[in-house]
Amino acid sequence: MRNTDPAIFFEVFNEIAIIEQLSRAILEARLPHGLIAPHFTVLNHLTRVGDGRTPIEMARAFQVPKTSMTHTIKGLEGHALVETRANAQDGRSKRVWLTDAGRAVRADVIAGLAPDFAQLAAGFDMNRLAAIKPVLTDLRIFLDQARDG
Amino acid sequence: MRNTDPAIFFEVFNEIAIIEQLSRAILEARLPHGLIAPHFTVLNHLTRVGDGRTPIEMARAFQVPKTSMTHTIKGLEGHALVETRANAQDGRSKRVWLTDAGRAVRADVIAGLAPDFAQLAAGFDMNRLAAIKPVLTDLRIFLDQARDG
DNA sequence: GAGTTATAGTTCGAAATCGTACCTTATGGA
DNA sequence: TCCATAAGGTACGATTTCGAACTATAACTC
Numbered sequence: 001m002r003n004t005d006p007a008i009f010f011e012v013f014n015e016i017a018i019i020e021q022l023s024r025a026i027l028e029a030r031l032p033h034g035l036i037a038p039h040f041t042v043l044n045h046l047t048r049v050g051d052g053r054t055p056i057e058m059a060r061a062f063q064v065p066k067t068s069m070t071h072t073i074k075g076l077e078g079h080a081l082v083e084t085r086a087n088a089q090d091g092r093s094k095r096v097w098l099t100d101a102g103r104a105v106r107a108d109v110i111a112g113l114a115p116d117f118a119q120l121a122a123g124f125d126m127n128r129l130a131a132i133k134p135v136l137t138d139l140r141i142f143l144d145q146a147r148d149g
Numbered sequence: 150m151r152n153t154d155p156a157i158f159f160e161v162f163n164e165i166a167i168i169e170q171l172s173r174a175i176l177e178a179r180l181p182h183g184l185i186a187p188h189f190t191v192l193n194h195l196t197r198v199g200d201g202r203t204p205i206e207m208a209r210a211f212q213v214p215k216t217s218m219t220h221t222i223k224g225l226e227g228h229a230l231v232e233t234r235a236n237a238q239d240g241r242s243k244r245v246w247l248t249d250a251g252r253a254v255r256a257d258v259i260a261g262l263a264p265d266f267a268q269l270a271a272g273f274d275m276n277r278l279a280a281i282k283p284v285l286t287d288l289r290i291f292l293d294q295a296r297d298g
Numbered sequence: 299g300a301g302t303t304a305t306a307g308t309t310c311g312a313a314a315t316c317g318t319a320c321c322t323t324a325t326g327g328a
Numbered sequence: 329t330c331c332a333t334a335a336g337g338t339a340c341g342a343t344t345t346c347g348a349a350c351t352a353t354a355a356c357t358c
Contacts, residue, residue: 006259006266010193012278013172015285017190020169021212022292023162036344041166044159056306063170065346070308072344092306092353110155117155124291129161132281136164142273143171185314205336214316219338221314241323241336 030112032105034079038064038072043081043098043106051098054087058096063144081105179261181254183228187213187221192230192247192255200247203236207245212293230254 024037031040045058059069073096076082081102087093098106173186180189194207208218222245225231230251236242247255 006262008275008278008282009266009269012282012285013168013176014190015282015289016165016172017169018212018289019162019285019292020166022289022296023165025212025296026292027162038344041163054306063167063174066307067309067347068345071346075344087306090306090354094307113155117158119295120158120291123295124288126157128284129157129288132284133157133161133164135277135281136161136168139273139278140164140167140171142269143168143175146268146272147171147174187314203336215337216317216339217315220316224314236336239324239336243337 026116027109027113030109030116032109035075035105038062038068039076039079039081040106040109042072042076042096043102043109046082046096046098047103047106051082052095054093054095056093076102175265176258176262179258179265181258184224184254187211187217188225188228188230189255189258191221191225191245192251195231195245195247196252196255200231201244203242203244205242225251 027037027040031037041062042058045061046053055069055073056066059066062069073082073084077084079101080099082096082098084094084096087095176186176189180186190211191207194210195202204218204222205215208215211218222231222233226233228250229248231245231247233243233245236244
């Protein structure tokens with residue numbers, strides 16, 4: 001018998017929403033003044049997948065409206081943590097590049113988070129976290145595809 | 150050997166942030182005009198745990214600032230979906246009660262979500278969802294306590 | 299190759315979020 | 329009882345979020 005009780009959805013998504021709040025608060029407590037979670041998320045993304053991404057690409061990756069991404073990138077540019085250049089392959093588009101300052105801020109923030117990571121690693125079974133990751137990834141992919149389809 | 154690679158945190162919290170975005174979008178697509186996810190979350194919470202809760206209690210439950218909860222409740226009052234009365238036990242406080250319209254809206258929204266639930270149940274293994282729920286709950290509790298402590 | 303349609307990005311305005319400061323009422327000592 | 333401190337809630341302002349409309353370029357079709 002399959003579990004199709006709608007309650008499970010509300011409960012899971014509710015927990016996810018709360019964890020999102022809490023993890024964002026932890027991150028933002030370590031960010032330099034003027035930066036918030038979306039800024040760091042972009043810096044981190046550009047570091048991990050390589051810079052030169054386009055705004056629309058990142059908007060899709062994070063599932064935020066492109067207007068929000070415009071605003072976030074503008075904020076990062078204001079702090080000189082990224083810079084944008086025209087996209088030679090597409091005249092409508094631009095590409096976003098990390099500056100040295102941007103890389104440095106990202107590294108500093110991660111270093112600053114070490115105590116938080118340590119506390120979490122000490123008090124919570126990391127194997128359980130690792131175990132749910134593939135499920136979360138699959139769920140994210142499924143919801144993403146369901147949205148398009 | 151224990152997995153303490155910081156990357157696991159970023160990856161898990163990143164997936165959670167994206168799922169939060171997607172699930173919120175799904176919900177809001179089914180909400181009547183003028184209502185957004187936090188409004189529904191309050192209606193649902195009051196239905197599940199019983200109304201007569203105080204704003205601060207709900208702010209803590211959802212881990213949002215109390216000013217945000219003030220604003221959300223004001224929105225619900227504007228739509229006559231909840232009403233607030235003084236708290237006889239505490240002169241500083243108030244209690245929030247569902248109206249009949251509030252209960253009806255909550256029920257209608259859940260009914261409207263049935264197709265989304267069905268699609269999810271059909272395409273995603275519900276057992277996997279059920280399996281991660283306790284981990285998410287424990288993680289939420291841990292982060293919540295770490296925040297206080 | 300002209301015309302239609304789609305896509306990347308911005309502008310603009312409305313609403314939501316949230317930190318700070320503040321008011322009011324409780325609570326906990328001296 | 330008085331005073332200090334804590335807690336519930338709101339007012340206010342700065343910033344964020346995001347939908348709608350718009351511009352500019354690309355892609356597709358006939």
